[in-house]
Amino acid sequence: MKTASWQLPGEAGQLPNALGFLQGFWEEAELPAALGFTFELALEEVFLNVALHGADSSRVPSVVLELTACDTEVVLVVTDDARPFDPLTLATPDTTAALEDRTIGGLGVHLVRQMMDTVTYSHEAGRNRLRMTKNLNQP
Amino acid sequence: MNTENVDGITVALPSGRLDFGAAAAFQQQLEQAVAAKPRGLVVDCSSLDYVSSAGLRVFLVAARAAKAGSVGFAVSSLKPAVKEVFDLTGFGNVITLCADRAAAVAALA
Numbered sequence: 001m002k003t004a005s006w007q008l009p010g011e012a013g014q015l016p017n018a019l020g021f022l023q024g025f026w027e028e029a030e031l032p033a034a035l036g037f038t039f040e041l042a043l044e045e046v047f048l049n050v051a052l053h054g055a056d057s058s059r060v061p062s063v064v065l066e067l068t069a070c071d072t073e074v075v076l077v078v079t080d081d082a083r084p085f086d087p088l089t090l091a092t093p094d095t096t097a098a099l100e101d102r103t104i105g106g107l108g109v110h111l112v113r114q115m116m117d118t119v120t121y122s123h124e125a126g127r128n129r130l131r132m133t134k135n136l137n138q139p
Numbered sequence: 140m141n142t143e144n145v146d147g148i149t150v151a152l153p154s155g156r157l158d159f160g161a162a163a164a165f166q167q168q169l170e171q172a173v174a175a176k177p178r179g180l181v182v183d184c185s186s187l188d189y190v191s192s193a194g195l196r197v198f199l200v201a202a203r204a205a206k207a208g209s210v211g212f213a214v215s216s217l218k219p220a221v222k223e224v225f226d227l228t229g230f231g232n233v234i235t236l237c238a239d240r241a242a243a244v245a246a247l248a
């Protein structure tokens with residue numbers, strides 16, 4: 001089992017660094033490239049939700065990324081100390097709406113839920129905690 | 140991003156990663172392409188490896204601008220991972236997706 005964690009400021013400008021951490025772990029753990037897309041997307045959507053919507057003007061949230069890979073699954077846990085917010089309560093976007101009626105709000109979380117096997121939220125020790133898993137033994 | 144002109148149809152060729160950081164520049168380029176009033180605008184995604192919701196938003200904005208300006212709009216040549224993002228969000232229902240560039244150009248002709 002391989003595991004790594006990293007703390008960084010919850011600012012949109014930090015996104016390339018967050019992705020660099022993920023990509024480094026992917027190479028080190030020799031994980032399938034195709035699965036990397038799913039996790040890069042999940043990391044971008046979740047990290048930006050915190051950076052763009054979780055911050056208040058007085059303070060930049062602290063974000064911790066944790067990656068774990070074993071023979072059967074990869075787990076990404078993102079925690080932050082922004083205001084308590086469960087992204088899984090966001091309404092599912094209407095994916096059948098007409099062009100004029102489409103909105104982007106909630107689309108990122110929708111994608112993460114569709115592409116991951118499990119997504120769970122909890123609030124522990126003053127931090128939002130989003131845990132995402134993907135089985136390694138399926139396409 | 141490179142653009143080409145095929146029989147009065149503008150073909151835009153984004154490449155690499157269309158993420159939050161790349162979205163603003165991509166949006167500006169597509170808006171400029173629409174503003175030039177070509178017969179149509181095709182986004183050829185054969186070199187596009189990654190798209191997030193920030194990138195999808197640009198396709199949405201461009202499709203609306205094209206419709207408002209009576210410019211035909213189509214997207215072609217999506218790689219499987221990018222295609223999945225379009226499919227999971229139902230964007231393929233409101234944006235014309237074509238297998239390759241020739242089909243997209245033909246669809247707008």
